Amino acid sequence: MFRQNLTIGRLAQSAGVNLETVRYYERIGLMPAPARTQGGHRSYAPEHAQRLRFIRRSRELGFGIDAIRRLIALSEPTVQSCAEVRDMAQDHLTSIDAKMADLQRLQALLRQTVADCGDGRQIRCPVIEELGSS
Amino acid sequence: MFRQNLTIGRLAQSAGVNLETVRYYERIGLMPAPARTQGGHRSYAPEHAQRLRFIRRSRELGFGIDAIRRLIALSEPTVQSCAEVRDMAQDHLTSIDAKMADLQRLQALLRQTVADCGDGRQIRCPVIEELGSS
DNA sequence: CTTGATCCCGTAGCGACTACGGGTTGTAGC
DNA sequence: GCTACAACCCGTAGTCGCTACGGGATCAAG
Known part of the structure; x- marks a missing residue:
């Protein structure tokens, strides 16, 4: 069975x-x-x-x-609810767009800060400075 | 006091x-x-x-x-650990890059599927079809 | 009929908080 | 000094989406 x-x-x-x-x-x-x-x-x-x-x-x-x-x-x-499903997917897409935008900002900021470190021999680390700011 | x-x-x-x-x-x-x-x-x-x-x-x-x-x-x-901090930030950046790539794929797929829905009056909803696939 | 893989269930843990609730303290106005 | 009431105390449980654990039962092959 x-x-x-x-x-x-x-x-x-x-x-x-x-x-x-x-x-x-x-x-x-x-x-x-x-x-x-x-x-x-x-x-x-x-x-x-x-x-x-x-x-x-x-x-x-x-x-x-x-x-x-x-x-x-x-x-x-x-x-028959294609429109409802489409709207849900669209909402989800909107939140993904927002997440992407957030990540893009972080990416840019981190990239710049890491670049500022150069060879890492600095006395004041740019990353730490950035974290301490605000 | x-x-x-x-x-x-x-x-x-x-x-x-x-x-x-x-x-x-x-x-x-x-x-x-x-x-x-x-x-x-x-x-x-x-x-x-x-x-x-x-x-x-x-x-x-x-x-x-x-x-x-x-x-x-x-x-x-x-x-004096700028190099270590920089490496941590770099690692983090790498994982952010990966997340971004993931999101980008989702974004494209969802966008296309939502677009296929048109006015939502379809009998077979493209979003549901996509979810059912694989 | 034995072995060993698979499955059973309940419970606890993850990360990073957030919420609840009953009791205590701090403080401003009178 | 006294009364409100806001702010704080603490421990515990809940969130999301799983994942892991452990001790016992069951299944399928040989």
Whole structure:
């Protein structure tokens, strides 16, 4: 029985996530609880693998757990919600843009400061000076 | 007594950090334990304010707590360690560069996918399709 | 039927805070 | 001096998204 189904280990491997992470997703309700063998081991159907891949991909793209919950709800084929999904992605994109801008500032500042150090033989280290400022 | 000194609230405000964060920094040994009033309230000297500003600035630049510990040690005027500090900043810069590259990929992918949504009236949402892929 | 890999569950830890809550102290106005 | 009330005290728990641990049960191959 359950011959075509996956153990948690195989499922995790097939989606490229940690086994413990799958249990975690189940605990927080992101993955549905699967069937169990007589001995109590989890037995996953192909849909579970699909769901897990969806989650992993969303995480890779930087969506948070709550966002993924909403994306899953919106991805049901009965709901025609491309606009909502697009807006969520757009919001996410906006926050990524902001993060990028932040990092760009840091990058520039650090680069300049490191450059000012030259060979590192200075008495007053420019990096320390920068950190001490403000 | 301690008339020129700061309460934890004023210190926090002057450095632009949360009061609880100051207590946290003390607990993990990042801020030295200050003198106390007879009633047990913390009483900070100006050096504490300087230290806290140094920490906040370092955090803003993305250094982790352990890195800040090292930076503080290296910032003692007796140690001539500009080269070490520069190397730490350089390492940090490298990891920022990596993060930027990651974000850039996400940004491009999300931008394209969102653009594909158009007015959001599609039956198959390009964002969902993208998340389902792989 | 034994071995060894895999899985079970609950709990604790990570980093860097933030929040809560019940009690104490400090201070300004009267 | 007394009364408000803000500010502070401390310990603990929660946040996010996992990851690790450990002792025991189960599964699959030989």
